[in-house]
Amino acid sequence: MAKSHLIAAGVAAAFAVASAAAAADDASLQKQASEIFKPLPPDMATPESPITSPRVELGRMLFFDPRFTIDANMSCATCHQPALYGTDGLPRSIGVRQRPHPRNAPTILNSALSITHWRGDR
Secondary structure, eight states, rough: OOHHHHHHHHHHHHHHHHHHHHHHHHHHHHHHHHHEEEEOOOOOOOOSSEEEEEEHHHHHHHHHOOOGTSSSOOHHHEEEHHTTTTTTOSSSBOOGGOBOOOSSSOOTTTOOOOOOOOTTTO
């Protein structure tokens, strides 16, 4: 019985040490990330390109327009549905001509600063 208490105490001590080490690693990682990544700006407007109602409407029209695809039946909103937080909710997205993509559609929320398409070929 005393031996099982010693084993339990040893396991608890090892867990406490591992937890403290993990917390230190988390704090270090958080500090490193805070140095690299900064908060997003409130919007992407600049003095040269202010956000205006006509620009917003143009963006909305382009986002929901299916004419840009090869068979004119899909828009950006097909895979990046606003109701699904800018995704399609599928494990693998279905593209033009009903071809499956190798990955899912990632969210487009806060993607204004992104410089590449998720597959790198768009």
